[in-house]
Amino acid sequence: MRIIFAASEVVPYAKTGGLADVAAALPKALMTLGCDISIVMPRYRTINAGQLIIDAMPVPFAGRRYCSVWFDRLGSLPVYFIDAPQYFHRSGLYGESDDVERFAFYCRAVLELCKRIGPPPDVIHCNDWMTGLIPVYLNSNYAADPYFFKTATILTIHNLAFQGLFDPSSFGLFDLDPSLLYGEKGLEFGGVASTLKGGLLHCDAITTVSRRYAQEIQTPEYGFRMDGILRYRRYSLIGILNGIDEDEWDPTSDKYLPAHYSIVNLAGKAICKRELLKTFNLPIELDRPLLAIVSRMTDQKGFDLIIKAMDRILETKAMLVVLGSGADKYERYFQALRDSHPDRVGVYFGFNNPLAHQIEAGADIFLMPSYYEPCGLNQMYSLRYGTVPIVRATGGLDDTVENFDRARMRGNGFKFYDYDVNQFVERVYEALLTYADKDVWHQLIINGMSQDFSWASSARKYLDVYHAVRRD
Numbered sequence: 001m002r003i004i005f006a007a008s009e010v011v012p013y014a015k016t017g018g019l020a021d022v023a024a025a026l027p028k029a030l031m032t033l034g035c036d037i038s039i040v041m042p043r044y045r046t047i048n049a050g051q052l053i054i055d056a057m058p059v060p061f062a063g064r065r066y067c068s069v070w071f072d073r074l075g076s077l078p079v080y081f082i083d084a085p086q087y088f089h090r091s092g093l094y095g096e097s098d099d100v101e102r103f104a105f106y107c108r109a110v111l112e113l114c115k116r117i118g119p120p121p122d123v124i125h126c127n128d129w130m131t132g133l134i135p136v137y138l139n140s141n142y143a144a145d146p147y148f149f150k151t152a153t154i155l156t157i158h159n160l161a162f163q164g165l166f167d168p169s170s171f172g173l174f175d176l177d178p179s180l181l182y183g184e185k186g187l188e189f190g191g192v193a194s195t196l197k198g199g200l201l202h203c204d205a206i207t208t209v210s211r212r213y214a215q216e217i218q219t220p221e222y223g224f225r226m227d228g229i230l231r232y233r234r235y236s237l238i239g240i241l242n243g244i245d246e247d248e249w250d251p252t253s254d255k256y257l258p259a260h261y262s263i264v265n266l267a268g269k270a271i272c273k274r275e276l277l278k279t280f281n282l283p284i285e286l287d288r289p290l291l292a293i294v295s296r297m298t299d300q301k302g303f304d305l306i307i308k309a310m311d312r313i314l315e316t317k318a319m320l321v322v323l324g325s326g327a328d329k330y331e332r333y334f335q336a337l338r339d340s341h342p343d344r345v346g347v348y349f350g351f352n353n354p355l356a357h358q359i360e361a362g363a364d365i366f367l368m369p370s371y372y373e374p375c376g377l378n379q380m381y382s383l384r385y386g387t388v389p390i391v392r393a394t395g396g397l398d399d400t401v402e403n404f405d406r407a408r409m410r411g412n413g414f415k416f417y418d419y420d421v422n423q424f425v426e427r428v429y430e431a432l433l434t435y436a437d438k439d440v441w442h443q444l445i446i447n448g449m450s451q452d453f454s455w456a457s458s459a460r461k462y463l464d465v466y467h468a469v470r471r472d
């Protein structure tokens with residue numbers, strides 16, 4: 001099975017969120033299952049790895065443009081980089097006014113590259129709106145190209161809120177037949193146009209990153225206006241829970257931790273907590289519960305609930321550390337909270353991977369009351385690191401966190417159902433009460449740490465999808 005895995009961010013080369021973790025770990029797991037798989041991603045300005053393998057590859061896009069191609073190996077996994085400085089040498093990955101054009105170019109370049117690097121892929125695995133035009137180009141501009149006769153596509157939705165929206169007046173740029181704007185499978189979407197919509201209509205199968213989210217996105221509440229399309233394609237839609245990279249996120253060997261620990265010896269976790277408290281200039285009081293947040297600071301992640309709950313949380317003895325960046329309103333709030341409670345609250349604004357690992361290890365409780373959460377990786381990292389998650393029961397959070405049942409000593413965390421501050425605070429209080437009973441807490445931690453969140457079984461499900469869409 002030959003697979004091209006197209007993703008706009010891949011750890012360790014570029015990352016803004018969980019997509020990058022998945023885009024490295026899933027191909028690795030698929031390779032272990034025997035797939036011949038290669039990643040293709042853009043070469044952003046910050047990427048230095050690899051070597052130049054194609055100097056000027058023509059890409060039929062907006063007249064004709066060229067890109068060069070770089071190559072690297074991630075372990076033994078081949079990674080190709082599309083290098084087009086005019087599109088990808090920007091200050092960040094996304095957020096530019098010409099984003100749709102940039103990634104449309106990337107999509108076209110992925111297809112051109114396929115033809116240069118070996119036999120036709122059985123499947124091109126696309127991820128989110130940035131790759132949405134790959135199935136569209138394949139079904140139109142490349143429909144008569146014998147090289148691609150047997151190539152199928154799947155599209156994984158990591159976050160339906162991001163849809164690659166653009167003004168239909170710029171459709172001409174993309175070298176697509178005009179019928180692909182307003183026709184039956186057109187990209188037009190309520191007055192604008194969307195690359196994600198194109199991908200969803202033209203791919204052979206749609207996957208998303210948890211079973212719960214696969215159901216939720218078919219409803220108006222979570223469908224971001226695409227629920228109708230997803231209901232229409234429901235027989236080609238499946239939810240497959242993300243795994244985690246168990247080499248990267250392993251408390252017995254994590255290179256970023258001051259001490260290591262395991263399910264049979266948790267002593268190192270206390271050392272991690274001590275060091276974390278020092279990092280944030282908080283009092284070294286190991287018996288006080290330490291709550292943590294590591295997150296993009298967006299509405300998705302439930303920050304308005306966290307803010308509404310904060311006074312009541314701070315009435316307890318708990319301390320809080322926060323790592324994140326994003327919306328100004330949230331950064332300002334946490335800065336003010338830190339300033340008014342310097343002995344209770346620590347904050348770090350920015351992206352800091354070592355610190356994310358240190359927080360997962362050093363904290364006692366992880367807060368993730370998301371409004372929606374396609375999968376969520378942090379709650380799984382928390383569980384593996386013996387840090388108890390408190391989550392809202394949505395998407396992958398619902399699929400991975402089971403409420404702790406003290407009578408039967410079952411469950412791995414705490415979850416609440418409605419997007420409601422009182423329910424959230426109740427769960428926080430319940431967690432803090434449980435924390436006070438060391439033996440019970442220990443069992444709760446062990447329940448989480450002994451779970452299997454490896455990619456092995458999910459990768460097999462992707463392989464089943466590849467077999468199902470395969471054309472021969």
Ligand code: ADP
Binds near residue numbers: 016352356
């Ligand atoms: P999302 O992809 O929606 O942001 P996930 O939980 O799937 O949510 O993945 C988030 C990933 O990004 C995790 O690997 C997490 O550790 C990481 N992360 C988020 N914010 C930061 C940050 N400020 N610094 C370092 N890592 C972060």
Ligand code: GLC
Binds near residue numbers: 159209373375376
């Ligand atoms: C998105 C989602 C997150 C998911 C990640 C990886 O960023 O917001 O829930 O875990 O993609 O699939």
